[in-house]
Amino acid sequence: QVQLVESGGGVVQPGRSLRLSCAASGFTFSSYGMHWVRQAPGKGLEWVALIWYDGNDKYYTDSVKGRFTISRDNSKNTLYLQMNSLRAEDTAVYYCATDGPPQDYGGSYPLDYWGQGTLVTVSS
């Protein structure tokens, strides 16, 4: 079965960096696009970033452009989110999720499998 396990969260001071990982298993990781989605405490879901199956295309929400980098290592079945210049407003649970292939989902691209999330707290 599909399993996504995030790690790397913790408490970090403003302006510092953190790298999140998402270990994938139970599917052909190299065939799927992958997302990061975050949720600030008590708030709604915010889409953060997407990387294509081969790593060749990456997309970000405006608030993290230039500070966050999404990447993947298909040989290790692992997705990453490098977060630099962290701000208090980046405090959230960060989820990784798979990009559902359109041929399986009527042409749509839902986020079909999610990890359990890892908490990032940016505080001095």
Place this chain on the structure above:
Amino acid sequence: DIQMTQSPSSLSASVGDRVTITCRASQSISSYLNWYQQKPGKAPKLLIYAASSLQSGVPSRFSGSGSGTDLTLTISSLQPEDFATYYCQQSYNTPRTFGGGTKVEIK
């Protein structure tokens, strides 16, 4: 960027009630709309994709409809396990924006 506006932001309902949640897009998204359910402390779960297709394993009391800018999620007969927060999300383009969520509470 496409803005997704959900309404209401919260509602109180009883077991057996019919519940409808609306998602409005700032521009046409055709049927590139997905719905998720999230319970406290848990990851979101995909309910409906492509506006109206039920994800495998999701009860048939859930349904989606609409296209363009106005889409809806309906729960035909609310069950105790359906009390949760529901989010719409467009997959028409990036950024893949979510609606603000609708919290369904017990009346």
